[in-house]
Amino acid sequence: MNTKQIKYFFKSDYPKLSLLATGRCLSESSVKPVNIITAKKGSYGYYQNVFNLTNITIAKLENTAVHPYRTIIIERYVKHTKLKDVALLIGYSSNTTRIKTNEALLCFANEYNKQADKYNLEFKFQ
Template sequence: MIKHNKGVRDFFKNDYPKLYLLSGSQIPTDINLDDKSRICYYWNVLAITWLAINQLEDTPQHPYRTIIVERFVKRKRMIDVREMIGYCKCTSNQRANQALKKFAETFRQEQIKNKVFPLVEFD
């Protein structure tokens, strides 16, 4: 069985915690294209991550931002996230997959728009 959005899930499981630690446990708010160092690239990727998260829809019908933050950033159990968003297991899993897909699309758009290269690939 192939997991949906495996690359994005792996990003939040493996890469995001490392990026956060490298940032000194702070979320950068600005993109710095002048500094070409590797650490600055990582800071820029973390900033893009939060730009993308903050653009996600967060309505009762599409609680994408809540799902990404609570499940994938804060690493809460899906059963707890389900209670927050008020959906059954099947629907909440569908919404989680949709949230990951929307995050990946928005992240890529922001990375291109802000010229943060090389692009992070989620495939």
């Protein structure tokens, strides 16, 4: 699994999914667990389910002092906070924050793939 692919998803696809699914631009308040609507068919329902599954996955990420994955994903990729400010927020050096960011992205992708299998969605990170 490649972290570049996941970064691209958060920087390019996730804001578009937010706009499509909610009708408004991405904000921290849009990152909340919601239900997957498996009965919805068509492209709109599919994209709404991918967006909802992404939010469920973010909410399920570990958020401890050792593994601040949820904080990193929300701060870095939802709020677009600078890396040095994220480092101050989680209490790590810049280099360690980069390593933790890559760990958070991989953890997100693994959890997302598990949830996609559970809800039978086709979009997965390879």
